[in-house]
Amino acid sequence: MTDPLLCVRGLTHSFGAVRASDDVDLDVHEGSLHAVIGPNGAGKSTLIGQLAGEIRPDAGSIHFAGRDITRMPVHRRARNGLARSFQITSIFPGFSVRENVALAVQAHAGHSFRFWRRADAEVSLNDTAEATLDEIGLGARADTLAGELAHGERRQLELAMALAPSPRMLLLDEPMAGMSSDEAARLSDLLAGLKGRVTILLVEHDMDVVFALSDLITVLIFGRRVITGEPAEIRASDDVRAAYLGEAG
Amino acid sequence: MDTERRRWLPLAGLALLAMIPVIAGLADDPYLVTIFTRVVILALAAVGLDFIIGYGAMVSFGHAAFIGAGAYTVGILAHHATNGTPLIPGVSWLSGTTAGLVAWPMAVLMAALLALFIGALSLRTRALYFIMITLAFAQMFYYLFVSLEGYGGSDGLILWDRNTLPLIDTGSAIQFYYLCLTCLAGTVFALRRVVGARFGRVLRGAAENERRMQALGFPVYRYRLAAFTIAGGTGGLAGALLANLQTFVSPGLLHWEQSGELMIMVILGGIGTLYGPVLGATALIMLEETLAAWTDHWMIVLGPILIFVVLFARRGLFGWLTGGRR
C-alpha cells in the first residue's frame, strides 16, 4: 500500500473558544474519491480552509505528495497540484467563460511576466480551456461573459477552473450546492469519470452522490473525526445515524 | 458602433494633439503650446496611475511622489553639473549631468526604485491601509525634499536650462512638445499591450477576485508590486519632463494635492481605459485655465464636479464619448 497522496495528522484549529477542527486525521489515497460529511458546524469548511492554505492550523500537519505543506501559502499549493473549488462561487464575472478557464491554465503554464503578446491569443491556453469546458458541458458558452451565466452554469465554471490545469488533487467544497437535479446528475457523472485520473476530496451534503461515488467517507462532528470507512460501513453506523437525526439523509 | 468609436477616437485625439502647435501658430497664441505640453506630461503621469487603479485596483494616493522623484533626479543632476560639484562629496567622478539621455533614464529608475520600496511595504496589507499608506509615504518624501536645504528646500531648485538631447532642440517649445507627445503616445501604446498580455490579465483578475487568483496559483503580490513599480517609472518620466518644462523643481510636486489632481484626471477621463486620463488631463487643465481667469474661487466648483462624476458619471469622459458599455 503506497503512501496516501494527502496525509493529515492532528489538525486542530479554534476560532476563539470554538474548536472547529479537533485533532483530525485523514488519509486520501491517489486516484480515490474521499468524501467528508457531517452536520452543519462540523468543521468541514474549516478543514478545507486549512487544506487549501487560507486558514493556518493551530496544531497538526498536512502532507501532500510527500511534502509538508502545513505552512505553505495558498498559491504554492495550487502550483504543486492541489486545486480547490469554492462553496460560494468565486469566478471572474468580467471575463469571458473561456478566459476564466484560460486563466486557470495560465497559472500553471510558466510565469506571467509577459508584457507584449496578447494573452487571449495564446492557442495552447485556449485549447486546454475549451477542452475542459467541453468536458464540463459549458463549451457552447465559452464566449459568454461569466457574470451573465445562470447559477448552475457558474457552478460548472467553478469546477472547470479547478479542473483545467490537470491537478493531482481536487478539494471540492459542496460543488452541488444550488444545482438542479439535472445539473447535479451531470456533475455526478463527471466526477465518476474523473475518478482514477484525479484524486478528489469531496465535501458534500447531497448524500445520494456521496454514497454513490465515494471510495471512503469521513464523518466529522463538532470538529472531530468520528469515523472513516467505506460507504456501506458508514450507512450502517449507529453513531452516524444519531448525529444526523433530524437531518435530511 | 461603440467598439469602432473606441478604436478611432484615441487616434483622432492623438491627431488633434499633434495639431496643437499648428493651431497655436494660426491663433498666434504660443502659450497654447505650453499649456498643452503640461497637459501631455500630466496625462502621462495620470495614465500610469490609471494602469494601477483602473486595471489593478490599487488605489494609490501618493503618485505625486514618483513625479517628484523623477523631477528631482533631473534637478539634482543638473544642479551638480552646473556647480561642478560631485554628487557625493569626495567622489569626483560622480558628477552631475544635463544630458537628457542620462538624466531621464535615471529619473525613471529612481522613481521605479521608490515605487518598489513603497509598494513592497504597502502591498502586503489591506486595501484600506494601502490608500492611507501611499498618502503617508508621499507626504514623508515631501517633507524630505523640504528639508534638503542643499537642493533648495521649500523654495525649490532652478534649472538653468533644459536637458540636452541629440537631434532634438529641447529649448524649442514646439520640438519639446512633440517629444512629450511621443512619450505619452508611446506609454499609452506600451501599457495597452501590457494590459492585454499575460501580465495584464493577472492584474485584472486579481482586481476582480484576488482570493481566486491565489487559489489558482498566482502569487498576486509579486505581480502587483511589478505593476506598481512600472507605474512609478512612468511617473518618473513625467517628472523628468515636467522639470524640463518648468526648468524648476520644488517639493510642491510631491504634495498630496498633486496626487489628488492626478486622481481627478483619471476619474474625470474614465478609469481603466488608459485613454481616459488624457481626456481628463485636458479637461482639468482647460478648466483651470478658463475658470481661473474669471474668479479666484473657481475651485469651489471642482469639488462638486468631482463628486458628481463619481456618483453619476463614473465612466468619465471617455465612456461618455464612446457610449455603450466598457
Next chain:
Amino acid sequence: MLLFLEQLLNGLQLGVMLFLLAAGLTLIFGIMGLINLAHGSLYMVGAFSCASVLASTGSFLLAVAAGVAAAGLAGLVIESAIMRPLYARGHLDQVLATFGLILFFNELVRIVWGPRPLFIDVPDWLAASVEIFPGAGYPLYRLVIIGIGLAIALGMWWLVQRTRLGMLLRAGAADREMVAALGVDTRLLYAGVFMLGAMLAGLAGALAGPLFAVEVGMGEHILIQTFVVIVIGGIGSIRGALLGALLVGMVDTLGRAYLPTVLRLIAEPATADGVGSALASMLIYLLMVVVLVWRPRGLLPAHGH
C-alpha cells in the same frame, strides 16, 4: 529633566488630539468600511466655527460647543447626501468623492473667512500655568486638553465595552453584513457613528484653535497624521486608535525636541540640526514603516480585520 517632562506632556497632548480624530475615523472605517478623507475638513469646520463664535461672543465654552455643533451638522449633511450612496461603492469612489469634499470645504472656508489664517488666544481663565512640579510650570490649557482627551477615551471605552450600542459597534466592526442581517437599522447606526466621529473631529478642531493657526489646509495636515495613527493602531479598534495616537504624539514631539540634540553627539551642529529636523518630520512615517513590516495589520486591529 523638567524640559523632558514638559515635552512628554506635549506629546501626550498631541496624542489625545490625534485620538479624538482617530477614534471617529477608525470607527467609520471599521463599521462602515468607509474611507473619509473629509474628516480633516470637519476638524477645520470646528476650528473656524469656534474662532468665529469666540470673536463675536467672547465665550470660549460657547465657541467650543459651536465648533462641535457645526462639525456635527456638517457631518450629518455629508452623511445623508454623499456618504449613503458611497457605502456600497468601492474605496476608490469614496476616496475621490471625499477628496471632492475637501476641495469644496477648503474653498468654502476661503470664501467665508478669507485666505489668511486666524489666530485665537487661549481664553484668560485657562491661560494660567500649573505647577506640576516645584519650579516647573505647564500651561493649564494643555492640561485641560489632555484631561478632556483622556475623559473621552474613557467614555468611549465605556461606550464600546459596556453599552448595547457599543456591542453593535464592535459587532459591526467585525462583521458588517451580519449586523445588517440581524435587523439592526444600519442607516441609523451609520448616521450615528458618522455624526459621533464628526463631533469628535469638531471638538479637536475647536480645542486646537489656540494652539495652532486656524487656516485652510489644517485639516489635511492632521488627517495624514491621523492615517498614520490608524495604520499603526489597527483599523476598527478604539484601543488601537489610542495606542497609535499616543505613540505618534510622543514620537513626533520627542523626536522634534531631541533628535537634533542627539545627533549633535555624532555630527557637527550644522549638519546635526539640518538632518535632525528633517528626520524629525519624517519620524512618524518611519515609525509607520517599522510597524508595517512587523505587524501589517497594525498593533491592535479589531477582530475580523
